[in-house]
Amino acid sequence: MTNSVANTIHKLFKELHQHPELSNQEFETTKRLRSYLQQANIRILELGAKTGVIAEIGSGSPVLALRADIDALPINEQTELDYRSQNREVMHACGHDLHASVLMGAAYLLKAQEKNLQGTVRLLFQPAEENFSGALHFIDIGALNGVDAILGLHNNPNLAVNQMASCSGPFSANVDRIEITVTGIGAHAARPESGIDPIVIGAQIVSAIQTISSRTISGLDPVVVSITKFLGGNTWNVIPEKVEMEGTVRTLTPKVRAKVKQQLISIVENVAISMGAKAELRWFDGPPSVMNVAKWVALAKQVAKQTGYEVVDFKPGLGGEDFAHYLHVVPGAFINLGSQSQHALHHPKFQINLDMITPAAHYLYELATQALIDLKHNNK
Ligand SMILES: [Zn+2]
Ligand SMILES: [Zn+2]
Incomplete structure (x- = not known):
């Protein structure tokens, strides 16, 4: 990956971390993400989302969607980071700032290879995951129209920076x-x-x-x-x-x-x-469990190995994840990448290891590229 992309996404990550916003109030976050997309001439789709942004790279079918959530939590941050939250009682304690930055990094890399892409990658920067309303809203406004498969990731503080984990079947509760x-x-x-x-x-x-x-x-x-x-x-x-x-x-x-x-x-x-x-x-009824499709989990693991990750065992937990709603519409998979935090998700001292950002963006880029080839091949 070029240094400039790595620097850009580290910068974006710190900006997002400093300016967290609660579910459905991600107005500044949305503006910032739009501006980063525009800087790279990435096409924004105007589907009428109140917050969050949807964009596309490449053209024609197949269409692969990549999703990152962007909202924060009502928590008073207790880290000593120089980029800690400037918004009282709001904190990116689930790493959605990371997910958005990693997706942006993958987007920049995909944009640089746009002519070689075997179809379209749709980027979903989704609001309001924490209150389980964002995915349904995105589906309502047509974010999945024409999409053949969808992939998404969440950081896992219990895994090391170079570790990836997923499983087929139920992934969350x-x-x-x-x-x-x-x-x-x-x-x-x-x-x-x-x-x-x-x-x-x-x-x-x-x-x-x-x-x-x-x-x-x-x-x-x-x-x-x-x-x-x-x-x-x-x-x-x-x-x-x-x-x-x-x-x-x-x-x-x-x-x-x-x-x-x-x-x-x-x-x-x-x-x-x-x-x-x-x-x-x-x-x-809340969100159903994320039901991962075996074929997409296998591809995600294969690309993880190719890009230097150690693939480790995964046992589903009883937490929730609104990515599940997408998998009721199109097939795909949700995976974990290690963020190696001493503190759990939603903890006021939660803090990702910054070393995971650049490899994660590179991984997502590779995964999207190979997923499009796979879709193209299997649609013939
Ligand atoms: Zn969370
Ligand atoms: Zn989360």
Whole structure:
């Protein structure tokens, strides 16, 4: 890679890191990315995105999409970096500044080879991944129209700078949210027999739903049901009428997701009925799991080896990733590259190892080039 491209993307990375913006508020980030694209004469597609930017290099089919997310988190940065966040309570603690810079680097390299490209590379600088709305918005405005396959990456702080990991099948979890309302009958705390206590019933429900993963789903299928909010009552001597709960369900496959949902509804309703109360469970679908296609994972690993990466084993986690929505429309793969941070993603001291930026951009460039050749060959 030329030094000038490497310098440009390091500069972009530091600028993005200093000026993080929350989901759907990435206005300055969008301006900056547009300006970097324009500097390289890369064609911007005006599809009406409120934030984020979509651009193209090359021409004709096949069309390969590359996606990077660009939003930051409501976290007060606690690093000592000279380029640390200048926006209070906002931080690039998930490395989306890195993803955008790596995609820009790949774009500059692809632009330099535009005449030799076997089709079109569409660049998706996607907003609002952290609240899981950006990918759906991009799909709505037509970002995937004409696209044959899509690839995306996320940094992984647990991997070394030269390590790459991915897997076929589920890569991330189905991330669903639940709300539960238990309605009993309020009473004097000294005379519980004259009411129906929703706190006791709510507690029974919290315990009972833990049997879903231990008793009704195979031990080989990961399931997490976490109740993260439990609200009821407002004083010491009154049994309240209602308890409200909230939580999340994480699964890897559609089958397990459906079974857990059905079990949850049944347990919540029946525990309440057995104790004379009423309970309702409201289920909100979040992003499904990223379902990687084997062929694209294989290509991503092969190119990783060719470009000097060590390919390591990957086990899917129960976190979410809205890249999943794209894979419901077109095939592709999502991969991890090592960012070697001592602190986890979303930690106020999260800090990538800068040495990973340039090789990652070069890798993504090589991957896109070879993916187009592959698509062209297989479309014949
Ligand atoms: Zn994140
Ligand atoms: Zn992220």
